[in-house]
Amino acid sequence: MTDTKETKETKAAKETKETLVVNPIDCTGHGVCAELLPELISADEWGYPIVDPRPVPPQLDREARRAVAACPALALKLMRR
Amino acid sequence: MTATVNEPATRQAATLPRLLPAAPEDLRGHLARYGPTPYRGQTGLLIDDIEASGLTGRGGAAFPVYRKLAIVAQARGRKVVVANGAESEPASRKDELLLRAAPNLVLDGLQLAAEATGATEAHLYTHHGATPEILRALAERAAAGLDPVRVTITQAPPRFLAGQESALVNRLGGGPARPTFQPPRVTERGLHGAPTLVQNVETLAHIALIARYGPRWFRAAGTSAEPGSMLTTVYSSDGRCRVVEAEIGTPLATLLSSGSQTRAWLVGGYHGTWLPLPQPTALTPAAPARSGPALTVPGLTVPALDAPTLDNATLRKYGAAVGAGVLAALPSDRCGLAEAARVAGYLAAESAGQCGPCLNGLPRIAAALAELAGPRPRRQVRADVERWVGPQSLVEGRGACHHPDGTVRFVRSALTVFAPELSRHEKGQCSATNHRPFLPLPDGIPTSEDDWT
Numbered sequence: 001m002t003d004t005k006e007t008k009e010t011k012a013a014k015e016t017k018e019t020l021v022v023n024p025i026d027c028t029g030h031g032v033c034a035e036l037l038p039e040l041i042s043a044d045e046w047g048y049p050i051v052d053p054r055p056v057p058p059q060l061d062r063e064a065r066r067a068v069a070a071c072p073a074l075a076l077k078l079m080r081r
Numbered sequence: 082m083t084a085t086v087n088e089p090a091t092r093q094a095a096t097l098p099r100l101l102p103a104a105p106e107d108l109r110g111h112l113a114r115y116g117p118t119p120y121r122g123q124t125g126l127l128i129d130d131i132e133a134s135g136l137t138g139r140g141g142a143a144f145p146v147y148r149k150l151a152i153v154a155q156a157r158g159r160k161v162v163v164a165n166g167a168e169s170e171p172a173s174r175k176d177e178l179l180l181r182a183a184p185n186l187v188l189d190g191l192q193l194a195a196e197a198t199g200a201t202e203a204h205l206y207t208h209h210g211a212t213p214e215i216l217r218a219l220a221e222r223a224a225a226g227l228d229p230v231r232v233t234i235t236q237a238p239p240r241f242l243a244g245q246e247s248a249l250v251n252r253l254g255g256g257p258a259r260p261t262f263q264p265p266r267v268t269e270r271g272l273h274g275a276p277t278l279v280q281n282v283e284t285l286a287h288i289a290l291i292a293r294y295g296p297r298w299f300r301a302a303g304t305s306a307e308p309g310s311m312l313t314t315v316y317s318s319d320g321r322c323r324v325v326e327a328e329i330g331t332p333l334a335t336l337l338s339s340g341s342q343t344r345a346w347l348v349g350g351y352h353g354t355w356l357p358l359p360q361p362t363a364l365t366p367a368a369p370a371r372s373g374p375a376l377t378v379p380g381l382t383v384p385a386l387d388a389p390t391l392d393n394a395t396l397r398k399y400g401a402a403v404g405a406g407v408l409a410a411l412p413s414d415r416c417g418l419a420e421a422a423r424v425a426g427y428l429a430a431e432s433a434g435q436c437g438p439c440l441n442g443l444p445r446i447a448a449a450l451a452e453l454a455g456p457r458p459r460r461q462v463r464a465d466v467e468r469w470v471g472p473q474s475l476v477e478g479r480g481a482c483h484h485p486d487g488t489v490r491f492v493r494s495a496l497t498v499f500a501p502e503l504s505r506h507e508k509g510q511c512s513a514t515n516h517r518p519f520l521p522l523p524d525g526i527p528t529s530e531d532d533w534t
Contacts, residue, residue, distance in 0.1 A: 023262045024436035025481045044475050045468075048437035 352487025
């Protein structure tokens with residue numbers, strides 16, 4: 001049961017292959033993204049996001065989209081690699 | 082073995098210089114030496130020759146030239162080519178000299194690039210704007226009917242980042258010369274949205290020669306992986322500066338002094354890397370005096386790095402790159418930390434101030450380095466710098482352009498190469514006996530908004 005689930009998730013991750021990308025010029029260091037998605041985004045000592053460069057795992061897909069939508073500077077994007 | 086990369090296959094020795102005439106050449110002299118511009122008569126035809134030549138960009142990034150040409154050639158609609166002569170590196174002099182001595186070679190290359198890509202708009206972008214040499218060359222060429230595409234000259238603002246591709250496109254479009262976030266790259270969406278080919282002026286001069294003499298001729302110089310020659314700006318430890326056209330793969334020791342009067346080398350300019358002087362003992366291990374023939378135990382010998390040569394394949398092993406060819410031999414009477422701190426201060430002031438990690442990180446890195454370059458720095462400063470420029474750097478790779486990355490590389494290598502000096506400064510000492518600045522920086526650092534246009 002667990003095995004099948006894992007295979008499915010790996011497959012989904014391969015299919016989407018979306019990664020979070022910050023446009024560092026647009027980013028104002030508001031910090032919403034790091035609050036909404038601490039699994040993939042942390043804030044540096046100046047409040048700017050450090051983003052996990054790996055593809056977004058499927059179980060975090062909803063949260064990632066929420067963080068993208070919440071960015072007040074529209075600086076966070078999901079990009080296909 | 083890298084020797085195979087650097088050892089030229091059996092071939093005729095290349096005659097250098099290729100690009101720089103002994104004295105500045107007007108159109109008549111240019112045509113007498115090189116003959117007319119070898120137009121191919123069709124878009125795209127030149128690109129195969131450029132690919133076969135292995136030419137890479139000479140502005141610093143060493144990107145394969147044919148790939149940018151091909152991307153713009155394949156695009157539809159209005160296209161633009163730009164000769165980038167905005168060598169913003171304060172220590173670099175080669176593009177300025179090339180434009181003065183051989184403007185027609187650069188303009189040939191610009192027209193050939195326009196033909197190869199199908200561009201109908203051409204620009205020349207330099208810090209010196211419309212110099213007498215350029216105006217004269219353009220007038221002579223117009224009178225001779227040589228240039229199918231009219232060339233517009235734009236002066237670049239005196240900023241370090243002004244020559245960065247996207248900053249250049251912004252400036253030509255009427256805005257400030259600040260970088261933008263890519264993608265899309267300027268080859269896809271550049272000036273006013275048109276696919277735009279930006280090539281360094283030296284790159285264009287090489288294109289003009291490859292179009293005439295072919296890829297095989299071009300490859301008679303350089304290494305097989307990085308063919309050709311390149312212009313370098315060399316600062317000797319006695320303070321002299323000269324522009325030298327060197328074969329790629331040339332041992333750095335033939336360009337830079339390595340004697341006792343030299344403390345360290347800087348390779349690749351202010352986004353470049355400090356290197357310790359090559360240790361002769363590491364290259365030819367001396368046999369111990371009384372033990373007879375040296376024993377070699379397989380697996381126990383540590384392979385010494387090759388002596389550094391002027392090519393990226395070799396320099397990569399030292400964490401360095403040729404960049405735009407700025408080479409400096411720091412005299413042994415100077416403090417490497419003090420020199421690095423001055424340059425880091427300049428680089429911090431030259432941040433476009435657009436990206437948080439660069440805007441916040443670079444001034445802190447510069448201030449920390451200035452403290453480390455002074456007597457008895459506070460203990461925490463080393464830890465701060467490590468966090469900002471160490472392996473887990475909070476700054477590297479987090480900007481829209483490579484300014485933070487280049488600055489981190491420069492500072493990181495300074496801290497490594499000048500580690501003995503760091504210890505001296507902790508004790509309140511410094512080995513320098515001469516405190517005059519060595520590496521060149523602009524007189525004043527511009528700060529107003531107007532300075533970006």
